[in-house]
Amino acid sequence: MPDVFADLVGQDEAVDTLRRAAAAAAAVLRAAAHRPDEADELAALVEEVEVASGASGVSPGDPGAGMTHAWIFTGPPGSGRSVAARAFAAALQCVHGTGCGTCPGCHTTLAGTHADVRLVVPEGLSIGVSEMRALVLRAASTPSGGRWQVVVIEDADRLTEAAGNALLKAVEEPPPRTVFLLCAPSTHPDDISVTIRSRCRVVPLRQPPPDAVAEVLARRDGIAPDVARWAAAAAQGHVGRARRLARDPEARKRRDAVLAVPRRLTGVGAAFDAASALIEAAEAEAEASVAETDAAERAALETALGAGGTGRGAAGAIRGAAGQLKELEKRQKSRATRAQRDALDRALVDLAGFYRDALTMALRASVAPVHTDTASLAEAGARKWDAEGALRRLEAVLACRAAIEANVKPRIAVEAMMLALWKG
Numbered sequence: 001m002p003d004v005f006a007d008l009v010g011q012d013e014a015v016d017t018l019r020r021a022a023a024a025a026a027a028v029l030r031a032a033a034h035r036p037d038e039a040d041e042l043a044a045l046v047e048e049v050e051v052a053s054g055a056s057g058v059s060p061g062d063p064g065a066g067m068t069h070a071w072i073f074t075g076p077p078g079s080g081r082s083v084a085a086r087a088f089a090a091a092l093q094c095v096h097g098t099g100c101g102t103c104p105g106c107h108t109t110l111a112g113t114h115a116d117v118r119l120v121v122p123e124g125l126s127i128g129v130s131e132m133r134a135l136v137l138r139a140a141s142t143p144s145g146g147r148w149q150v151v152v153i154e155d156a157d158r159l160t161e162a163a164g165n166a167l168l169k170a171v172e173e174p175p176p177r178t179v180f181l182l183c184a185p186s187t188h189p190d191d192i193s194v195t196i197r198s199r200c201r202v203v204p205l206r207q208p209p210p211d212a213v214a215e216v217l218a219r220r221d222g223i224a225p226d227v228a229r230w231a232a233a234a235a236q237g238h239v240g241r242a243r244r245l246a247r248d249p250e251a252r253k254r255r256d257a258v259l260a261v262p263r264r265l266t267g268v269g270a271a272f273d274a275a276s277a278l279i280e281a282a283e284a285e286a287e288a289s290v291a292e293t294d295a296a297e298r299a300a301l302e303t304a305l306g307a308g309g310t311g312r313g314a315a316g317a318i319r320g321a322a323g324q325l326k327e328l329e330k331r332q333k334s335r336a337t338r339a340q341r342d343a344l345d346r347a348l349v350d351l352a353g354f355y356r357d358a359l360t361m362a363l364r365a366s367v368a369p370v371h372t373d374t375a376s377l378a379e380a381g382a383r384k385w386d387a388e389g390a391l392r393r394l395e396a397v398l399a400c401r402a403a404i405e406a407n408v409k410p411r412i413a414v415e416a417m418m419l420a421l422w423k424g
């Protein structure tokens, strides 16, 4: 039976660290159980267990040997940061202490229903302070299952400054049985504050090699090996994206449209048309992805507020309701913006892959192309532009991504990019 770490693709080193930490955490709980009056002195117990494990062949300073209250999982998008955090959460709640994958602790954690595991998935552009304060408060309670309170924060780089400060307080003085698992692209100060970083143990994940991604798609998702190989290469190490490309014809269609851009750029007018098409496709994709949730949330809120109610207190209720609806609309708008940016960024990553292929072909480098299905087009580009021209175009795509990340209006950034791609 595969354990909770089985889906962490190509991350042997990180898995090794997490397994040992989970074992140390289980040892801490066992030690605490024998001395109920000192059960809250976790820090002392952690230290003791680390020293003890040192005696049994693991050096005390070994970063993988111990357990700690706060962790950061870093790595490029799609490398499995949140998969790793959830798997580790499951291993901490595992009744056997190993992350067996089958016990109730593992099972409910992975299913998202464990009472002592809270998962924060930001839907908007940032995680706000009120959300974080509520979370920190609940995280301080005693775990109902007797093991750990685990808080998983996906995209911790989207914490607002105030939210980061609220989190920092909790990480600096952690409740004895609370573990924070943060996910961020890197430990760069832009992604995570230096003070939070200094309190956390870092688990770096790498971009999984295409072979490993293809293998897991075939094994776990039952995707035909040749399709899995193509999707793994086209997704450039992003496991979730590879699975979507292999399974979803709409996702493939959108990718085809993006990869048709280079041959459509025949003049200034065509460049602007291509920019509009790219932006509108991202908007449509984002709208489709949030429409259902938006409608369901609104219906649920209206039901909860008893829309159309009369009688005593109804006027006050309506005033309160207007505020809540406004709040919901604000949240939904923020989520829609995020979805649009994510969709556009996926398109830009695909496009960058194409120009990277042209560049490696111009340099006659012996690396496999990202997009095998447009390899001949990239080859033609390589002959026409040379390495320098291909590099300039690749840089134009990367500059567009950076500009959007820095809050330049997407349409302006994409138009500038298309003109640069056309002119070379």
Ligand SMILES: [Zn+2]
Pocket: 093, 094, 095, 096, 097, 098, 099, 100, 101, 102, 103, 104, 105, 106, 107
């Ligand atoms: Zn288990």
